[in-house]
Amino acid sequence: MLLQISALLVACVLGLICHLYKVNFSFWKKYRNVPSVRGQIFCSNLKDIILFRTNFGFALREVYEDPKFANSSVVGVYGLYKPSLLIRDPELIKSILIKDFDRFCNRYSKPDVHTDPIAAKSIFFGDYKLWKEMRSKFSPMFSSGKLKSMFPLLMSVGANMSDHMARQGQVFCMEVKDVCARFTTDVIATTIFGFSSDSLKNPEEKMHIEIRKLGLFDLQRALQVVIIFFAPKLVRLFGAKLFEKNCQEYLVASLQQIIQEREVGGRIRNDLIDIIIKLKQEASFEGPKDLASFMETMYSQAIVFLAAGYETSATTMSFALFELAKQPEVQEKLRKEILGAFKDTSGELSYESFNSMEYLEMIVNETLRMYPPVPILERKHGKAEEGISQPYSLMPYCDYALPEGMPIYIPIFGLHYDEKYWPNPWQFRPERFSSDNKNSINPMTYLPFGNGPHNCVGNRLGLMQTKCGLMHILKNHKVRMGDRTMKQLDFDPKAFVLQLKGGMNLEFVRDDMCDNELLE
Ligand code: HEM
Numbered sequence: 001m002l003l004q005i006s007a008l009l010v011a012c013v014l015g016l017i018c019h020l021y022k023v024n025f026s027f028w029k030k031y032r033n034v035p036s037v038r039g040q041i042f043c044s045n046l047k048d049i050i051l052f053r054t055n056f057g058f059a060l061r062e063v064y065e066d067p068k069f070a071n072s073s074v075v076g077v078y079g080l081y082k083p084s085l086l087i088r089d090p091e092l093i094k095s096i097l098i099k100d101f102d103r104f105c106n107r108y109s110k111p112d113v114h115t116d117p118i119a120a121k122s123i124f125f126g127d128y129k130l131w132k133e134m135r136s137k138f139s140p141m142f143s144s145g146k147l148k149s150m151f152p153l154l155m156s157v158g159a160n161m162s163d164h165m166a167r168q169g170q171v172f173c174m175e176v177k178d179v180c181a182r183f184t185t186d187v188i189a190t191t192i193f194g195f196s197s198d199s200l201k202n203p204e205e206k207m208h209i210e211i212r213k214l215g216l217f218d219l220q221r222a223l224q225v226v227i228i229f230f231a232p233k234l235v236r237l238f239g240a241k242l243f244e245k246n247c248q249e250y251l252v253a254s255l256q257q258i259i260q261e262r263e264v265g266g267r268i269r270n271d272l273i274d275i276i277i278k279l280k281q282e283a284s285f286e287g288p289k290d291l292a293s294f295m296e297t298m299y300s301q302a303i304v305f306l307a308a309g310y311e312t313s314a315t316t317m318s319f320a321l322f323e324l325a326k327q328p329e330v331q332e333k334l335r336k337e338i339l340g341a342f343k344d345t346s347g348e349l350s351y352e353s354f355n356s357m358e359y360l361e362m363i364v365n366e367t368l369r370m371y372p373p374v375p376i377l378e379r380k381h382g383k384a385e386e387g388i389s390q391p392y393s394l395m396p397y398c399d400y401a402l403p404e405g406m407p408i409y410i411p412i413f414g415l416h417y418d419e420k421y422w423p424n425p426w427q428f429r430p431e432r433f434s435s436d437n438k439n440s441i442n443p444m445t446y447l448p449f450g451n452g453p454h455n456c457v458g459n460r461l462g463l464m465q466t467k468c469g470l471m472h473i474l475k476n477h478k479v480r481m482g483d484r485t486m487k488q489l490d491f492d493p494k495a496f497v498l499q500l501k502g503g504m505n506l507e508f509v510r511d512d513m514c515d516n517e518l519l520e
Helices: 002-024 046-050 057-063 090-099 128-142 144-166 174-192 205-213 219-228 231-238 245-265 272-282 287-326 326-346 353-356 356-369 412-414 461-472 513-519
Strands: 074-078 081-089 173-177 379-380 409-412 477-480 505-510
Touching: 002 412, 046 081, 057 074, 057 081, 057 174, 057 412, 081 090, 081 144, 090 379, 128 144, 128 174, 128 219, 128 272, 128 287, 144 353, 144 379, 144 505, 173 174, 174 205, 174 245, 174 272, 174 287, 174 353, 174 461, 205 245, 219 231, 245 272, 245 287, 272 287, 287 356, 287 461, 287 505, 326 353, 326 356, 326 477, 353 461, 356 461, 461 477, 461 513
Parallel strands: 081 409
Antiparallel strands: 074 081, 173 505, 379 409, 477 505
């Protein structure tokens, strides 16, 4: 009996695979006008994907760079099982992200609102109506005025970073991704949660450990993320969740406690907690269930801000340090600029002089070109129930009309290395972003923060914390390649964002440039 059931199950699975290949993976063959890849799962070698030897971001870059498609505006590809479209042409990218946003206002990825409400109700994944409401309520948190008021908080976390560096001795090797992540976790914790911490001094701090789990991708989490992003219809079946259960519970409980303390104490801190309390006061609730659902939506935003906010900037900081270690002359020029900014303000760096460090900004921009932490953007063509009744014609780019619900992918990684837009793309050249050059950059070929109404809402905080962290590391230290520095970067295909396998070890030499000069 058992044998018969097993045989039936195997036959069903095989039948399903055959059906998938017949129906789904032959989809693009029907449309001769659309250049397309061969029908294979993930448009790459299935074995490599299942064994996590590559991931979708890297696979799409290969498709983008395939000489066969060099003159194509679009390429028909396949997600896990779904026919999808890769967009190569910058003008068409502009139409999708900005001009025709009303047709592409949702992402294809989707957690399940019943089993994973904290992820599903977030500004990142929420459907248009919820997204619009959350975006308008929380965007003011990143206004120029708010960023200016956050600056002293960042500088105080930066001072912890300088102290941490000073404690390490004269010459030392450091795993920079970990240190940078501790720095950005503290920044996000203080600016968003209103929770001051020094995880550089106290790495065992519970809050820090739990927040860091948001950026960890073990095999189980990697699989769940793949399902949420590429097979959202299967999310419920597999019970895929974006965040690890204990971590999510801990963060929700902490938020409840912080909000309660703030409500009782009445302290104003100009952070996300203040916004949540204000929204709660302004809203009216039909009962405890309504209030609980509202608060769930608020916790959802806070946790997504945490997840989106610390890992991306820490990654950018560590790749910037890697490039600076390789190019001592670029590093020297940057360190002189940092010294100049501190000297001009007698050591008490102001927000204005911080923002006037042009070379630092150029270095961060170039780092984000070479190492975009999020390697692809994704959207979904609208559905009939969302009011989209007509297919979306791709003319004059391609004689094809997008059907409802089709996933769209924009290969940031591919665009950032395209020689057409970036001569010698493998070279780290901050000058590409100098005031003379940056105006000639087509914004649709440089998308580290996405673009359009769904772009990264925290982009300016991301840049500010990346620059602040680098400044505090380099103020009194030089960075260089050490014996333990990997010569060839080895990216972790399990991570949905750009991450290195085994971190990044770099060597630091203390030289007290800033402190000595300021004492003179
Ligand atoms: C270097 C740092 C960062 C990078 C490279 C980055 C990159 C991105 C990218 C590529 C997207 C998708 C945009 C799109 O689909 O068009 C995104 C979305 C988002 N990011 Fe960031 N991010 C960074 C920092 C931050 C920070 C500091 C926060 C908040 C504290 C944040 C919060 C978000 C949120 C909430 C979204 C979803 C926005 C929406 O869908 O409306 N990010 N980010």
